Amino acid sequence: MQWYYSKNGTQLGPISEVELRSKIASGEISSTDMIWKDGMSDWLEAGKVEGFSISAPSLTKTPPTSGTELGSPYTSPSFQVIPSTSGAKIPNYLWQSIVVTIFCCWPVGIPAIVYAAKVDGLKARGDIPNAMVASSNAKKWCIISLSVWGVLFVIYLIFIAVTVMAGAVGN
Numbered sequence: 001m002q003w004y005y006s007k008n009g010t011q012l013g014p015i016s017e018v019e020l021r022s023k024i025a026s027g028e029i030s031s032t033d034m035i036w037k038d039g040m041s042d043w044l045e046a047g048k049v050e051g052f053s054i055s056a057p058s059l060t061k062t063p064p065t066s067g068t069e070l071g072s073p074y075t076s077p078s079f080q081v082i083p084s085t086s087g088a089k090i091p092n093y094l095w096q097s098i099v100v101t102i103f104c105c106w107p108v109g110i111p112a113i114v115y116a117a118k119v120d121g122l123k124a125r126g127d128i129p130n131a132m133v134a135s136s137n138a139k140k141w142c143i144i145s146l147s148v149w150g151v152l153f154v155i156y157l158i159f160i161a162v163t164v165m166a167g168a169v170g171n
């Protein structure tokens with residue numbers, strides 16, 4: 001189960017239960033910091049989650065549904081967290097984007113660079129689904145750029161062939 005927590009009004013996570021316990025043990029997360037996991041109806045102070053305190057051995061119990069919930073300005077995370085295996089590699093297509101922008105079609109290559117530049121930042125924040133989308137978009141724009149270049153190259157070859165044939169007929 002992935003947990004989210006809030007420090008100074010900033011939503012952080014997702015982190016595993018083990019990581020959450022470690023942050024609590026080190027004092028990085030206090031009993032007044034807000035925490036949330038999928039299935040909870042609202043963000044709660046860590047110390048208010050049933051069966052959880054700074055010295056509690058487990059966070060796996062279901063939080064109470066009445067009496068301890070807080071009216072919180074925080075919202076649930078806006079993206080669905082898809083657990084990824086460690087070592088899952090999401091390509092950023094940055095070098096490919098740069099190459100197609102320089103050598104092929106720069107107006108179409110620029111969106112490829114923009115999407116490619118987003119991938120690593122999203123992965124670092126733990127936003128794997130959006131990192132995958134950005135990677136897919138970068139790849140798509142690289143392919144579009146190569147396709148545009150291919151079509152223009154074929155048109156150029158046809159133009160050259162027609163010009164050569166017209167010159168041969170005229171002589």
